[in-house]
Amino acid sequence: MIRIFDDPTSVAVAAAGLFAEAAAAAMQSKGSFCAALSGGSTPRRLYEELAKQPWRDQIAWEKVFLFWGDERYVAPTDPLSNQKMTHEALLDHVPIPPANLFPIPFAASAGESASLYETTLRTFFGAGPRFDLMLLGLGADGHTASLFPGTAALAETNRWVCPCRPQGTGPDRITLTFPVINRSAAILFLVTGQDKAPVIEAVLDKKNNQAALPVQQVQPVQGQITWFLDKMAAGHLSPATGN
Numbered sequence: 001m002i003r004i005f006d007d008p009t010s011v012a013v014a015a016a017g018l019f020a021e022a023a024a025a026a027m028q029s030k031g032s033f034c035a036a037l038s039g040g041s042t043p044r045r046l047y048e049e050l051a052k053q054p055w056r057d058q059i060a061w062e063k064v065f066l067f068w069g070d071e072r073y074v075a076p077t078d079p080l081s082n083q084k085m086t087h088e089a090l091l092d093h094v095p096i097p098p099a100n101l102f103p104i105p106f107a108a109s110a111g112e113s114a115s116l117y118e119t120t121l122r123t124f125f126g127a128g129p130r131f132d133l134m135l136l137g138l139g140a141d142g143h144t145a146s147l148f149p150g151t152a153a154l155a156e157t158n159r160w161v162c163p164c165r166p167q168g169t170g171p172d173r174i175t176l177t178f179p180v181i182n183r184s185a186a187i188l189f190l191v192t193g194q195d196k197a198p199v200i201e202a203v204l205d206k207k208n209n210q211a212a213l214p215v216q217q218v219q220p221v222q223g224q225i226t227w228f229l230d231k232m233a234a235g236h237l238s239p240a241t242g243n
């Protein structure tokens with residue numbers, strides 16, 4: 001499903017509603033809600049929205065368990081840290097028990113961080129990881145989570161978490177792999193801004209048969225994908241697309 005909104009704030013408000021609905025449904029059916037959060041700049045508005053009413057009081061935070069889909073290999077105090085951003089925007093403002101938070105650890109290497117996090121996931125989920133909701137973003141190069149073009153992480157079929165060294169500058173990354181992402185019950189992409197219009201066209205415009213981008217490997221086995229876009233990101237899509 002593709003939904004197109006006027007602006008990033010409308011995307012964030014709608015995403016908060018979807019998060020709260022998914023949480024209530026999971027709590028109804030199994031007593032808890034387990035989500036994987038995305039990083040980067042786009043989801044910050046969503047996290048800030050969830051920290052406000054009505055969501056702050058509406059969501060039973062004591063039954064919410066939060067993981068991260070990826071992280072930059074930096075200290076949790078670093079401005080580039082997804083964990084830090086999420087705490088500032090949401091977690092420091094809602095009554096979620098610290099024991100319900102599972103950030104990606106900053107260990108001696110990105111590889112060690114990945115192994116430790118895989119152990120955390122296996123301890124929590126047992127045989128099969130299944131997030132009730134996986135939040136994802138999209139890079140202009142077609143990466144999602146920290147699954148970047150041209151990296152070995154794209155072909156990972158066994159590990160649940162692996163390190164990734166994107167081409168170019170910037171810190172190493174730790175990312176959930178496609179086998180884990182594709183076991184999610186629901187996947188919500190949040191994509192805003194004009195700079196994302198070409199990649200959104202490449203991914204969502206059926207006419208376009210550009211070579212496979214990493215994001216095109218997101219194909220949930222038993223789950224639904226939803227795209228929330230703003231008009232700028234949807235700028236190159238044919239008018240009939242979405243809503």
Ligand code: 6PG
Pocket residue numbers: 038039040041042043070071072082136137138139143144145146
């Ligand atoms: C990260 C993300 C990454 C992000 C895209 C889009 O840690 O950076 O998980 O996959 O979603 O790079 O980033 P923006 O939202 O900043 O455009």
